[in-house]
């Protein structure tokens with residue numbers, strides 16, 4: 001049966017980068033027998049401008065119906081003045097939560113062609129390949145109670161709740177261990193079990209689930225030390241698994257180690273392999289509409305989609321291979337450009353990938 | 358009146374590094390007219406071994422009586438088997454909270470003599486000098502309710518509470534702005550105001566307090582972006598101010614950017630300038646008792662004590678100068694040693710500093 005993809009370009013550079021990614025999808029549909037159809041809809045600030053909400057019920061319904069979602073990026077200064085409840089980010093959080101996309105895979109890979117882009121010394125990051133597995137629908141992001149209240153003494157107090165149940169921890173543990181089985185079979189679970197009870201339970205459950213994966217080596221690390229170790233010697237890690245908040249911080253830190261966040265895709269998966277796929281970078285409003293943005297992270301998000309939601313590993317490999325080829329050929333958008341490379345636009349980078357396909 | 362210092366060597370390398378720091382104190386008392394007396398007590402695992410608690414009431418009382426506290430480091434694998442309530446870390450948390458040491462100053466400074474130690478490319482970190490101001494007695498570290506409960510469906514759930522009141526935010530804001538006035542007059546406040554209500558209030562209060570410091574430029578950054586920016590271009594920051602949990606992560610990340618955490622002191626201050634001073638590194642049980650550890654972070658903690666608690670800026674300068682001199686002379690403990698330098702022991706490094714004084 002034809003698989004349905006919902007395409008959500010979003011804001012800023014979103015439409016431009018997604019435009020190149022759907023060209024890749026088109027090519028696979030037309031020339032490689034991929035049985036996929038897609039439709040597009042508004043999300044984030046562009047949805048707010050049209051409908052006064054960053055995510056309409058209709059689009060949420062379309063997302064629920066789809067087999068996978070391809071998202072560009074949301075947000076921008078234009079919408080920062082609005083209440084948190086209607087900001088572009090809210091659409092992301094709602095999609096994650098309503099679709100139960102609890103398993104967030106964020107690879108931090110340094111392409112050998114871009115080794116110099118890192119702010120770290122080359123020998124420390126050459127061939128870096130770390131996978132961060134972040135729990136995405138629980139923890140302090142969604143915990144209740146939350147809000148701002150007035151105390152008896154008249155001053156206000158802001159509060160949020162960091163909460164994880166055993167079953168939530170179990171299911172993300174399985175995602176991490178399964179991913180490790182396909183890699184170097186090492187999982188480092190990150191917590192703050194010396195201070196936070198919520199993460200004491202996290203550590204206990206990780207230990208328990210690890211027994212089902214005797215081939216995988218499990219270690220534990222406190223989050224402050226993990227941040228240090230990522231900076232000091234990132235190649236020590238294979239898979240890192242952690243909660244929503246720590247995952248937000250550590251995955252961005254790990255991504256930046258590569259020096260080329262314009263290259264990094266991500267997947268957010270539910271229990272049945274349905275997923276939302278998006279580049280890890282933001283909507284870059286400063287260069288929106290200038291045909292300058294790097295579309296490769298979004299194109300690689302299509303590859304993750306084929307691999308994780310559609311079981312099309314061979315086609316995913318084709319995309320990965322095409323991206324590697326264009327890098328070998330020296331094509332670079334402005335974000336990854338250095339002297340001697342061929343500076344190309346968003347569209348030209350798309351052309352190059354299509355040619356390499 | 359003679360100022361009283363409580364010295365808490367702690368565990369692992371604690372006694373060795375504190376031993377060198379008290380030699381420096383002795384020298385200042387004997388030769389430079391510093392009017393200070395000190396006594397020592399057990400804390401952490403060594404207190405647990407003697408008294409089955411990481412912090413006795415008696416030592417807590419001594420800490421309350423003192424004008425300042427000099428701490429080595431606590432913890433080690435030996436005590437990790439025990440319940441969280443009696444682990445060495447608990448002593449730290451209790452001291453911070455009972456003494457209301459809410460203002461944690463963590464400088465991340467890269468000494469020009471150690472420029473190569475960083476894992477970052479030299480040009481990105483040369484002369485790095487960032488001050489992280491971390492709130493230390495609130496937030497999710499101390500928020501109630503907290504614990505592990507059993508849900509109706511029989512599974513357990515761990516929970517913690519992230520909470521900040523306006524007055525807590527105000528007082529740490531003042532610490533940050535005052536520190537910035539003595540530096541480059543720029544404060545970057547780090548929050549996650551697009552997701553967490555507790556940090557929405559944080560941002561609002563930072564804006565309000567900043568009006569009292571018109572010369573200081575205040576900016577806001579989300580914590581995930583802050584982690585990225587620290588890795589990408591750390592020199593963009595002057596003072597960063599944030600809550601307890603984010604501060605734990607970001608200050609360790611910033612410290613590691615220097616590549617030499619054996620060099621970094623910290624101060625934890627109450628509203629009246631009383632403080633606890635300690636190196637930011639841990640108790641390094643693997644090299645404990647081997648006369649190998651770097652005592653400079655602890656010696657520099659004495660310098661911070663003189664500056665912040667005793668108003669002895671000139672004597673503090675003397676210590677800082679002595680440390681810079683021994684680095685110029687090429688003395689290096691194992692953690693910062695590279696070919697061509699003079700490898701010295703903990704004690705020999707102490708000797709060198711005393712000589713330079």
Ligand SMILES: CC(C)[C@H](C(=O)O)[C@@H](O)C(=O)O
Pocket residue numbers: 089092093248551552581
């Ligand atoms: C935009 C924001 C709500 C989001 C998050 O914090 O999860 C983003 O930082 C991310 O990591 O996808």
Ligand SMILES: CC(C)[C@H](C(=O)O)[C@@H](O)C(=O)O
Pocket residue numbers: 194195224446449450605
């Ligand atoms: C030991 C631990 C409780 C402590 C903390 O998390 O505050 C430490 O990491 C620190 O930063 O001083």
